[in-house]
Amino acid sequence: MDVQRLELLRELAERHSITEVARATHRTPSAVSQQLKVLEREAGLPLTERSGRGLVLTDAGRALARSATDVAVALARARAVWDEFRNDATGEVSLVTFPTAGEMLLPGAVKAIAAVPGLVVNCTDKDPELSDFPALTAEYDIVLAYSLRGQLPWGGRGLTVVPLMTEPLDVGVPADHRLASRSWITPADVIGETWIGAPTGYPFERILHQIEQKAGSQITVAQQFADLRVIEAFVVAGLGIALVPRYTWGGDQPGRLVLKPLRGVDAERQIVALMRPDRAERLAVRTVLEVLRTEAARVQAQHALIP
Amino acid sequence: MDVQRLELLRELAERHSITEVARATHRTPSAVSQQLKVLEREAGLPLTERSGRGLVLTDAGRALARSATDVAVALARARAVWDEFRNDATGEVSLVTFPTAGEMLLPGAVKAIAAVPGLVVNCTDKDPELSDFPALTAEYDIVLAYSLRGQLPWGGRGLTVVPLMTEPLDVGVPADHRLASRSWITPADVIGETWIGAPTGYPFERILHQIEQKAGSQITVAQQFADLRVIEAFVVAGLGIALVPRYTWGGDQPGRLVLKPLRGVDAERQIVALMRPDRAERLAVRTVLEVLRTEAARVQAQHALIP
DNA sequence: GACATCCATGTAGCAAAGCTACACACTCCG
DNA sequence: CGGAGTGTGTAGCTTTGCTACATGGATGTC
Numbered sequence: 001m002d003v004q005r006l007e008l009l010r011e012l013a014e015r016h017s018i019t020e021v022a023r024a025t026h027r028t029p030s031a032v033s034q035q036l037k038v039l040e041r042e043a044g045l046p047l048t049e050r051s052g053r054g055l056v057l058t059d060a061g062r063a064l065a066r067s068a069t070d071v072a073v074a075l076a077r078a079r080a081v082w083d084e085f086r087n088d089a090t091g092e093v094s095l096v097t098f099p100t101a102g103e104m105l106l107p108g109a110v111k112a113i114a115a116v117p118g119l120v121v122n123c124t125d126k127d128p129e130l131s132d133f134p135a136l137t138a139e140y141d142i143v144l145a146y147s148l149r150g151q152l153p154w155g156g157r158g159l160t161v162v163p164l165m166t167e168p169l170d171v172g173v174p175a176d177h178r179l180a181s182r183s184w185i186t187p188a189d190v191i192g193e194t195w196i197g198a199p200t201g202y203p204f205e206r207i208l209h210q211i212e213q214k215a216g217s218q219i220t221v222a223q224q225f226a227d228l229r230v231i232e233a234f235v236v237a238g239l240g241i242a243l244v245p246r247y248t249w250g251g252d253q254p255g256r257l258v259l260k261p262l263r264g265v266d267a268e269r270q271i272v273a274l275m276r277p278d279r280a281e282r283l284a285v286r287t288v289l290e291v292l293r294t295e296a297a298r299v300q301a302q303h304a305l306i307p
Numbered sequence: 308m309d310v311q312r313l314e315l316l317r318e319l320a321e322r323h324s325i326t327e328v329a330r331a332t333h334r335t336p337s338a339v340s341q342q343l344k345v346l347e348r349e350a351g352l353p354l355t356e357r358s359g360r361g362l363v364l365t366d367a368g369r370a371l372a373r374s375a376t377d378v379a380v381a382l383a384r385a386r387a388v389w390d391e392f393r394n395d396a397t398g399e400v401s402l403v404t405f406p407t408a409g410e411m412l413l414p415g416a417v418k419a420i421a422a423v424p425g426l427v428v429n430c431t432d433k434d435p436e437l438s439d440f441p442a443l444t445a446e447y448d449i450v451l452a453y454s455l456r457g458q459l460p461w462g463g464r465g466l467t468v469v470p471l472m473t474e475p476l477d478v479g480v481p482a483d484h485r486l487a488s489r490s491w492i493t494p495a496d497v498i499g500e501t502w503i504g505a506p507t508g509y510p511f512e513r514i515l516h517q518i519e520q521k522a523g524s525q526i527t528v529a530q531q532f533a534d535l536r537v538i539e540a541f542v543v544a545g546l547g548i549a550l551v552p553r554y555t556w557g558g559d560q561p562g563r564l565v566l567k568p569l570r571g572v573d574a575e576r577q578i579v580a581l582m583r584p585d586r587a588e589r590l591a592v593r594t595v596l597e598v599l600r601t602e603a604a605r606v607q608a609q610h611a612l613i614p
Numbered sequence: 615g616a617c618a619t620c621c622a623t624g625t626a627g628c629a630a631a632g633c634t635a636c637a638c639a640c641t642c643c644g
Numbered sequence: 645c646g647g648a649g650t651g652t653g654t655a656g657c658t659t660t661g662c663t664a665c666a667t668g669g670a671t672g673t674c
Contacts, residue, residue, distance in 0.1 A: 001385065030652070053641040071382050079308055081374045085371075324621080334663090336621085337623070340622060360671060362621085
């Protein structure tokens with residue numbers, strides 16, 4: 001029961017291909033295949049099955065891979081305890097975000113992290129529609145993701161989830177709109193309005209459905225954009241109203257776009273950090289996470305002051 | 308941070324000598340020394356210090372060794388989960404006991420274990436006065452030990468403790484003794500009696516002290532024997548009375564020795580299994596443990612019937 | 615105080631484990 | 645039917661980790 005081999009099995013469980021595992025671990029596919037073969041012989045049961053031109057884990061393989069995660073966590077924790085002992089939060093941390101969170105949290109966070117010597121974060125963004133968040137944890141240490149209240153799609157898969165903040169989703173209307181002077185809005189208020197929506201499959205869709213149900217009236221979605229800036233521009237142009245995350249909206253439309261809280265509907269999203277449990281143990285990762293949490297709190301507090 | 312090397316460090320923490328670690332892991336001292344040196348270089352801090360002709364762990368070394376235990380536990384658990392998956396509780400388990408528990412529990416337990424194919428237990432006994440129980444966990448998978456109520460000397464050291472049974476300690480008197488017809492005895496009853504005691508340092512001593520305190524009168528200990536059979540023989544010969552564990556006494560003095568429960572004093576001992584936490588995870592070990600527990604329950608139930 | 619003893623630790627050499635490079639077999643898809 | 649994708653064998657090399665033996669320091673003894 002060698003740890004290295006278990007690690008390979010775990011990688012295979014996540015990446016679903018020996019070639020991918022080889023690339024990720026800087027080895028040739030042949031080396032990976034050989035090691036897995038040895039593990040299988042030690043285990044005494046087949047761990048993989050051929051399926052088409054690739055292969056899939058058997059039930060036994062999945063079971064063993066799960067245990068492998070526990071071992072990896074213990075090992076990572078040992079490393080972390082040691083780094084804490086030496087007070088050495090050094091290292092590289094990779095991070096993906098969806099664009100709006102990146103805009104809101106990362107500039108401040110990266111600046112704060114720069115103050116920690118030897119700690120480096122490499123950030124990227126990725127369109128949330130193109131890639132499912134959990135899969136990204138194979139490649140990145142920290143994945144910033146969001147989910148709507150009630151749905152917690154990131155549990156269950158054995159990932160570590162750290163909540164960073166909950167952000168209300170308001171209704172954005174043009175400054176000269178009939179609803180612009182209201183202090184809040186209910187589903188009944190927006191009957192008959194035209195909406196600028198997000199592409200099909202985006203979680204925002206669910207909230208529009210909730211509004212439909214509460215109002216008892218069908219919603220008209222005129223356009224579908226992924227980029228918030230485009231949506232805002234359309235709203236300002238008077239082409240419709242839209243759901244806008246309160247802390248994230250651009251602000252480059254000063255005075256021409258106003259946000260109104262939505263009552264009667266659970267209109268908020270949770271912004272969380274998603275991680276593979278072993279990576280979540282690393283001291284460098286935990287340090288970055290701590291910075292993100294305080295940054296999120298800062299943003300939230302700042303918006304509470306200017307309502 | 309190689310697991311094998313961490314394992315060596317952990318062994319060193321327990322055995323306090325490279326030579327001993329080498330013997331236990333079937334290597335030469337040179338090999339152990341080299342591997343620890345590599346670990347130390349990776350760790351970046353000295354893990355050991357020379358002390359006389361041997362060496363001792365530094366604080367850093369002890370800290371890292373603690374983490375190493377967690378890794379070993381995770382790894383052992385992975386193995387156990389796998390063995391459970393294959394329903395394969397095969398393997399060798401070594402066990403030490405103090406004599407009385409061996410007499411009481413082991414014959415039945417070993418017979419039950421013989422029914423499990425491929426599972427082997429190797430048992431030995433060891434005088435409890437000569438060796439401290441925790442140290443034996445380095446050498447044996449399961450250590451049967453006892454402790455008096457209130458004192459739990461086996462926690463704290465990071466060992467796994469599984470309670471098997473609690474055994475009352477009665478007062479053994481000859482059948483023709485003035486107290487032989489009583490249904491129980493209090494400390495006041497035994498004022499003026501001569502005691503056959505255990506050697507100094509045995510935990511039974513503490514109970515005699517309690518009796519002294521409750522009775523307000525000094526106790527006379529005439530002889531000190533470790534072996535229960537000798538004690539019983541002296542009691543039968545009318546040379547004194549003694550503390551006798553209720554389930555364990557010989558029975559080869561039928562009718563000539565009677566046991567009387569002691570009231571007013573916490574007179575019982577806990578019989579527990581002591582294990583290194585990683586070894587406690589092994590399926591074979593857990594299986595043996597399960598047998599021991601049911602055997603202990605059987606013995607206890609049997610004695611409840613014949614009071 | 616010299617000597618034997620018991621440690622840990624260096625050095626050289628050897629055996630095994632694990633990797634790469636390359637060839638091969640198989641499946642899917644245009 | 646190729647061509648691009650997959651996983652897997654084989655040969656050979658590199659690295660790792662071990663043993664055997666020698667060395668040096670600390671301890672205890674005659």
